[in-house]
Amino acid sequence: MRNQLIRVTKTTAKLKPEGAYAVLAKAQALEAQGKKIIHLEIGQPDFPTPKPIARAAIAAIEKGLTKYNPPLGVMALRQAVVQKIKQTRKVKIKVNNVAITPSTKAGIFIAMTAVIEPGDEVIYPDPGFPTYRALIDWLGAVPKPVPLLETTGFSFDMRAFKKTVSKKTRLIIINSPSNPTGGIIPKKDLKKIAELSRCWILSDEIYSKILYDNQRHHSIISLPGMKKRTILLDGFSKSYSMTGWRLGYMVFPQEIEEKIDCLLTHSIGCSATFTQYAGIKALKSSNQSILKMVKEFKQRRNFVVKALNEIPGVKCQNPTGAFYVFPNIKSFGKSSKWLANYLLEKAGVALLDGTSFGKHGEGYLRISYATSMDQLKTGLEKIKQALAQL
Numbered sequence: 493m494r495n496q497l498i499r500v501t502k503t504t505a506k507l508k509p510e511g512a513y514a515v516l517a518k519a520q521a522l523e524a525q526g527k528k529i530i531h532l533e534i535g536q537p538d539f540p541t542p543k544p545i546a547r548a549a550i551a552a553i554e555k556g557l558t559k560y561n562p563p564l565g566v567m568a569l570r571q572a573v574v575q576k577i578k579q580t581r582k583v584k585i586k587v588n589n590v591a592i593t594p595s596t597k598a599g600i601f602i603a604m605t606a607v608i609e610p611g612d613e614v615i616y617p618d619p620g621f622p623t624y625r626a627l628i629d630w631l632g633a634v635p636k637p638v639p640l641l642e643t644t645g646f647s648f649d650m651r652a653f654k655k656t657v658s659k660k661t662r663l664i665i666i667n668s669p670s671n672p673t674g675g676i677i678p679k680k681d682l683k684k685i686a687e688l689s690r691c692w693i694l695s696d697e698i699y700s701k702i703l704y705d706n707q708r709h710h711s712i713i714s715l716p717g718m719k720k721r722t723i724l725l726d727g728f729s730k731s732y733s734m735t736g737w738r739l740g741y742m743v744f745p746q747e748i749e750e751k752i753d754c755l756l757t758h759s760i761g762c763s764a765t766f767t768q769y770a771g772i773k774a775l776k777s778s779n780q781s782i783l784k785m786v787k788e789f790k791q792r793r794n795f796v797v798k799a800l801n802e803i804p805g806v807k808c809q810n811p812t813g814a815f816y817v818f819p820n821i822k823s824f825g826k827s828s829k830w831l832a833n834y835l836l837e838k839a840g841v842a843l844l845d846g847t848s849f850g851k852h853g854e855g856y857l858r859i860s861y862a863t864s865m866d867q868l869k870t871g872l873e874k875i876k877q878a879l880a881q882l
């Protein structure tokens with residue numbers, strides 16, 4: 493007989509893997525059988541980490557900066573974040589408002605754990621980054637999805653938001669520019685979100701530096717009075733090509749500093765010390781490497797959007813942020829999951845179905861163009877040929 497005491501909790505049992513990891517595993521299994529796969533499912537820049545940043549970490553290791561540091565992070569990095577926030581979000585914060593986290597994902601986990609209780613209503617974007625919904629469920633909160641609609645450039649649907657926000661809303665999660673759509677929430681909608689709510693806002697701004705076509709980043713924390721109830725998250729993975737370094741930061745009101753400190757103490761202890769020295773170098777360097785990367789992404793986006801729109805039956809918007817496109821494939825009359833799987837097996841192209849990001853992703857696929865132009869050209873040609881056979 494099974495020992496009923498030896499089990500994971502009911503909420504943990506319900507956790508599911510992220511779609512991207514499941515597709516990657518299947519693609520790798522096909523590769524192991526000798527099949528050639530084009531990877532358009534992975535959300536990580538294909539550029540190396542800029543050399544001066546990598547060298548700063550190596551120098552820190554050589555100096556012996558390999559011991560514990562405070563749970564909230566190395567003071568010099570927290571100070572660099574203060575400067576960065578002042579420069580990019582035009583708000584004055586103090587070091588007490590900043591914590592360094594071992595990734596933005598860890599920041600999402602710590603922030604949501606800190607402010608959500610079972611039964612609380614949480615508004616989040618759908619389609620959206622899967623960790624939001626996973627943690628809402630895991631914490632026993634009530635999920636309140638707000639769709640991102642193609643008709644409004646995949647921004648937060650403000651009509652649905654107005655109907656959903658209430659006194660029971662404890663947290664609103666926003667992510668602009670968005671994964672998986674590349675959509676942006678305009679400043680006027682950020683103002684409305686601020687005006688219509690009284691609760692916590694979690695603003696995931698990890699793609700804030702990846703913008704095209706003269707688009708400017710607007711952060712809800714910059715709006716009057718919002719510093720008091722916004723938790724801003726950002727990280728180094730995307731802008732500095734540092735996905736494997738696991739480094740991010742949180743900005744929050746000072747009242748919760750002590751408890752964020754406790755959550756970090758009892759979960760991770762502290763973020764790695766030498767990676768934080770690389771982080772200081774990244775924040776203090778010029779934006780040159782970011783601008784170069786964004787310029788390259790823009791060319792790839794232009795190519796991918798054009799190539800997709802030339803495929804009969806596919807409609808693709810031109811996103812102005814992040815490095816994803818979210819083409820509409822409804823005309824094929826197949827589910828997104830079916831089509832994504834068909835393209836993997838038939839064309840050898842790994843991409844994600846829109847429903848991996850929530851039910852409002854049905855009818856769409858997510859393609860990451862954070863890979864070389866050669867891979868994109870081959871991948872798009874293969875997609876075109878496979879879709880023509882349906």
Ligand SMILES: Cc1ncc(COP(=O)(O)O)c(C=O)c1O
Pocket residue numbers: 535595596597598621667670671696698727728729735739740
């Ligand atoms: C919207 C969003 N937030 C957070 C993350 C996680 O970033 P990190 O690598 O810093 O954990 C990602 C990564 O894909 C993302 O797309």
